[in-house]
Amino acid sequence: MPARHSRIVERALTRLKLRQLRLLVAVGRTGNIQAAARELNVSQPAATKMIKDLELDFEVRLFDRTNRGVVPTIYGEALIRHGKLIFAQISNAAQELDDLTEGTSGRVVVGTLLAASSHLLPMAIARVLAKRPNVMIKVVEGTNEVLMPALRAGEIDLVVGRLPAHRHRQELDQIALYEEEITLLVGSIHPLANAAELTFDDMRDFGWILPPIETTLRRQVDRYFLDEEQYHPPVTVESVSYLTNRALLAEGSLIGLMPAHVPARDVAQGLLCRLPFRLPFGAGPVGVSYRGKERLSPAGLVLLDALREVAGSL
Template sequence: MTRHNLRHFRVFLAVAELRSPSAAARRCRVSQPAVTQSLNKLERTMGGGLFQRTRQGFFLTDRGRIFEARIRRAMDRLDSALHDVAPRLTVTATLSQLQALIAMTEAQNFTLAAHHLGLAQPTVHRAVTQIEEASARVLFERTSFGMVATRPCRRLAQAARLAFAEFEQAEGDLAEFDGRDAGHIVVGALPLSRTVILPEALARFRALRPRHRVRIFDGPYDEMLAGLRRGDIDLIIGALRDPLPIEDVVQEKLFSDRLTILAGPQHPLAGRQDIALDELARHGWVVPREGVPARAQFDALFLDRGLPLPDSIVECGSILLMRELLNRSDLLGCISAQQAEAEIARGLLTRVRTGIDWAGRDIGLTCRVDWVPTAAQALFLDLVRSVAQGIAPTVHSGSLS
């Protein structure tokens, strides 16, 4: 990231639009030799010619068109946010200053921000101060909790994060153009996807793209959603939210899933039929944590019938930990039927037949509204969809809950 230069990007976009270095120089208020130097540096960095130079003007090459599409998206977003803070920032702001601004917005402390960036604290302080001076407004307010970003500062930091993500996508696009494997895919994996979708999708993707980097994040949905919106995560796979959590993400349904009740093979309820709900309420449970759709369904099962919630609950979203707990105790478990299939098939857990008709839960993809995947990311998405199409629907009849 540090090898990029925002001024070079602006010069490149001006030449792409005007097809004239001299006209671009006038627009960008730099000399024509500076334009030539910027283009030469970009072409060296990006691995080849971005323009075909003719007497009629400068015309984008195929490589240049790929690069221009990404950079224009990034700079349009970034310059709009910079202009909202102060118009002159579209000329003066640098990439290193914006990186410092992002780090401070997240850390709320110059020392922590500097540690995150691997820089000296005075360097980060100076970069943030330069942006504040250029904007002629306070961007951080000192509070007892630290230096808190103002709303315009937060909007600028978000725009900068997403612009930086586009810069990285541009490098992936150009690598694809050159027949190289570069870039990466970052997946936020909710519990069901880790056992039902991702293993097969990743195995297929690895067979086709053995050197392409893939990173998997797990954790609470809210944390992954924040990472998605920042551009740190490309997509989330798992239970969809209703209503949509925020307007800048989009959801795509892949299949429906239902909950099931589990027990260890030696549990007293194993093998019984149509167990009453009040009897289930007297048992201890292993269930997903509060705040996730599966837990809301579990709680509603009792509350909607006027029954108190079980008073012995372990919160756990891992089928592996649930399996071990159920095999060591008389606890019951409630989890996705799809997640449980492999454990039941191996005889490690048994499905408790209760007569409950669970409502379906939509499982799918969550992405940013305006996300444009690279070719490798698009391939991975197609493989995820293909795997999901092969998943048999979970049975919802009362006898097989």
């Protein structure tokens, strides 16, 4: 182990205080040492000294001063991220001890994207609860841009859905469970609902329900629209809420796109119709992301196993 690394680790183990990390996180969030000091009920000089002590112990500059306050350096951002993870782990430990005391046998927080919300995750949760009825499971919906930072920070244990682009894979373990295609959908009263075949020109006059602009799928859609003579839909709704999209499609004037498994039940019941048009993009793996098995609680490991089992049957 390099001498500098050993020296910093020794200082952290013997001198680092959680109060310093709380201040560090608060300064990073507020961009203001005085505001962070008030939050922790310490004086500004004391807060400034705590930051200086951290910089001396870690041998880096943690913040740059600007006319608007302070901004974390790359070293500050890294230490803030690890500080958040430490506090999340403490919170998880306290929650797990409380759950065990109450007899609930553990807790797991799982983030879900649209691709996993209709079949994969509900079936996996049902499987877990059949084996461990006292496990507490919290489900958080969102996009990768929201869920992945929460996963890295330890606020979420697993994220289930279409696996993210490369920018979200650093520091995470990922398992691909199955391949999913993107399908085009309309309501049963839509003018295109009973079409035997379609070209893209047949869809130009209709509005679209699209995923948010920050998602990989939306970027693929936008590139495709540009290739189609720089097409711009007359109406656009951005939504990843299946209930909202389902109601909008049933109204009959919009075209939606989503992972094929998601609307399967509504298609079978005749509420929605798949359009006979195959998109040249969007197919990709649905899977699970997590911070490593060693960081999963027993309940998290049980859910991970259930997700694999269910995926094998889809």
